[in-house]
Amino acid sequence: MPSAPAKHLEGPRHGVRATRPAGRQMRSRLLDAAGRLFKEKGLAGASIAEIAAAADAFPSQITYYFSTKEALFVEAACRDVLYVGRAAERNAGRQLSPQDYTRSLVESVMTSDAIGFFIEALTLTRRRRDLAPLVERTVERLHAEGLRAYAAEMIARGWQSRLDPADSARRFWAIAIGVTLEGQAMGRSPDDLVAEMLKLLGPQADTPGQAHLRLVDANRPASRSNPDDREESP
Numbered sequence: 001m002p003s004a005p006a007k008h009l010e011g012p013r014h015g016v017r018a019t020r021p022a023g024r025q026m027r028s029r030l031l032d033a034a035g036r037l038f039k040e041k042g043l044a045g046a047s048i049a050e051i052a053a054a055a056d057a058f059p060s061q062i063t064y065y066f067s068t069k070e071a072l073f074v075e076a077a078c079r080d081v082l083y084v085g086r087a088a089e090r091n092a093g094r095q096l097s098p099q100d101y102t103r104s105l106v107e108s109v110m111t112s113d114a115i116g117f118f119i120e121a122l123t124l125t126r127r128r129r130d131l132a133p134l135v136e137r138t139v140e141r142l143h144a145e146g147l148r149a150y151a152a153e154m155i156a157r158g159w160q161s162r163l164d165p166a167d168s169a170r171r172f173w174a175i176a177i178g179v180t181l182e183g184q185a186m187g188r189s190p191d192d193l194v195a196e197m198l199k200l201l202g203p204q205a206d207t208p209g210q211a212h213l214r215l216v217d218a219n220r221p222a223s224r225s226n227p228d229d230r231e232e233s234p
Contacts (some may be wrong), residue, residue, distance in 0.1 A: 026042070027065050029055040035076040039117055043073050070124060074131045077114075077121035078138035085142055086113035091151040096158050105172070106197050111190040115180040122177075142173050159205040168204055175200050184223040 007205035014148040023232055033054035037046035048069055052059045066072040109115060118138075125132040146169035154161050174199055183193045 021039060026057060026061060026126045028056060030062060030065060031076050031079055034072050038073055038076060039113055059186050070128055071131055074121045074134055077117045079132055080114045080119040081143060082138060082210040084109060084112045085145060107194055109176050110197055115176055116184055119177060119181055143170050146172060158208055161205045162203060
């Protein structure tokens with residue numbers, strides 16, 4: 001008499017065969033847990049087993065979805081900086097002046113730990129060139145999404161950008177990464193990083209009235225107040 005088929009025993013972390021939505025949810029949970037632990041303990045300090053436990057998963061699921069801990073680190077860092085960029089754009093969109101818009105963007109980005117995390121991923125890809133394409137795509141998305149949001153604000157509010165919007169978007173992230181890299185090496189506070197970036201970034205846009213005054217001032221001849229500079233009468 002044939003024996004009854006054995007029942008498949010599953011732990012609480014495994015359900016039915018993974019579907020695409022379930023797979024996306026598991027990847028998201030692993031990235032959430034990895035991001036927290038990597039920022040707290042670093043790449044070497046956070047183990048695969050610890051990350052899996054924090055995500056209520058098995059270590060084999062990390063290797064299934066990400067292959068290596070280094071690949072998980074880079075993807076978590078890229079995801080984190082994109083999330084912070086989008087949140088910064090939403091916060092800045094609530095501001096009423098170009099100056100407050102720029103300050104809000106800078107404060108949102110520079111007071112988070114996402115840029116430092118992303119810099120570590122950039123450094124890691126120097127040794128792991130197979131991971132570089134993910135970082136390159138992330139940089140392209142930061143520029144593209146920053147340009148989209150910035151250009152939309154200029155049009156919607158009637159502001160006039162002092163630079164080409166594409167140049168402004170690329171310049172913003174280049175300065176943010178550079179200031180963070182130097183600031184972390186020097187042990188500077190988030191407030192110091194904000195102040196330094198605002199200084200280097202400078203004014204980004206003007207309201208129509210400000211733009212008109214700036215144009216008038218730029219075209220106005222400089223006055224010569226030094227008596228020695230005046231031409232002598234014949």
